[in-house]
Amino acid sequence: MATIHNQETKKSFTWWPYAIVAALLLFMGYIASFVYRAMRQDVDLVSTNYYEQELAYQDHMDTVGRTNAAGNVAIDYHAAGQTITLQLPESFAGKNISGKINFFRPSDDKLDFELPLQLDADRSQLLNTEKLQKGLWKVRLNYSAGSENYYSEKTIVIE
Template sequence: MKSTDKNKSFTLWPYAIIAAMVLFMGYIAMFVYKAMNQDVDLVSKNYYEQEIQYQDHIEKVGRTVAAGDVAVNYNAEAHTILLQLPESFKGQPINGKINLFRPSDDQLDQEIPLQLGRDLSQLIETQKLEKGLWKVRVNFSAGNETYYNEKTIQIK
């Protein structure tokens, strides 16, 4: 009779180990399922068109550097930004726009037409702009060429 008592003893360890393994496999299966259903678009549908546009942008920046530095100076006391084009553009018809870009809040972005004075400068009031980081992007054309400059400023 003693041998039958040993066979009737019950332990939970094998069942606990099997349950833990089944739960772990279920977790991994759920993880794989979610990962496989994730939408990952590393390349846009019009990749080549965007690449050509980016190359045009690089050429604009290169032309701007070759023509001379476009100065963007922020004056905190006067609450103004002074934009100054180089003298190499004197006498040319210049059209363009100034984009005040706020990286943290696109609702605050502003676009201002480029209206240069005789000295190739423009003064922009900053009293209504929120304090913080801004990017001043100047996109303009002179003659048959297009130019681009970007400068980051901190409005205080």
Template sequence: MTTQSKSFTLWPYAIIAAIVLFMGYIIFFVVQAMNQDVDLVSKDYYEQEIAFQDHIDMVGRTKAVGDVAINYKPENHAILLQLPESFAGQHISGRVNLFRPSDDRLDQEVPLQLGRDLSQLVETEKLEKGLWKVRVNFSAGEETYYTEETIQLK
């Protein structure tokens, strides 16, 4: 009578464990991807796209009368808006939109309140550091105007 000795091997268990660990790894990343917050640039993106030609006309009108200067003053923690002298003596109304591309919850809007020299300071002390877009929409008489500048708050 011959007896064969059966040897115990771990290879099948190691292969099964490797497959289970790999599947767990993939499931972890799928769950992470599903929980990632993905926002459009703005909530009403599609409505804004339809009105894009009006926007192009407003930008063209603004460039025709002279550029609106938007300068960030880090030492004063303020943004200086300066309208061209061609708007002197006109009733101007509008708004300044501070747009944060990375987080729409940080967006702010302030009314356009120009001084006699057609300028306005917008405080930035309470704004988070980083990239911001300053959008100025205003009207003078019957015409509407728009300008935008990207700034880096420090």
């Protein structure tokens, strides 16, 4: 009788251990291929000269603080007249002011351009926007009065 019992246990076969090993191998292969594709992905979240920009950040913050202390620049878009008006505060009256106006288009860097700051006697400048594409623009004003630098920025939507 002992021989009959041994023959029955030898004929019994199960696929579960092989199925579990195969599932683990497939899972490990999937994870390995995912890691391989992720490592080959080109990520451009940081500029190439990030370190230099980080060092200049404190200077920029000082410039913004100086601008806020002197009074904010009014950058107003007038849809009816298709114009942008820049108006420097009264604290800049009688000072020799020079600078640049940068138009930045976040969605298409090919549309970015720069204009010189040419203020009237009342410290204002009128800019025509008829040729600008409709959409979101950032108007950045970098200017200096004497030896001090100033910066102002406003987001506008051209209609």
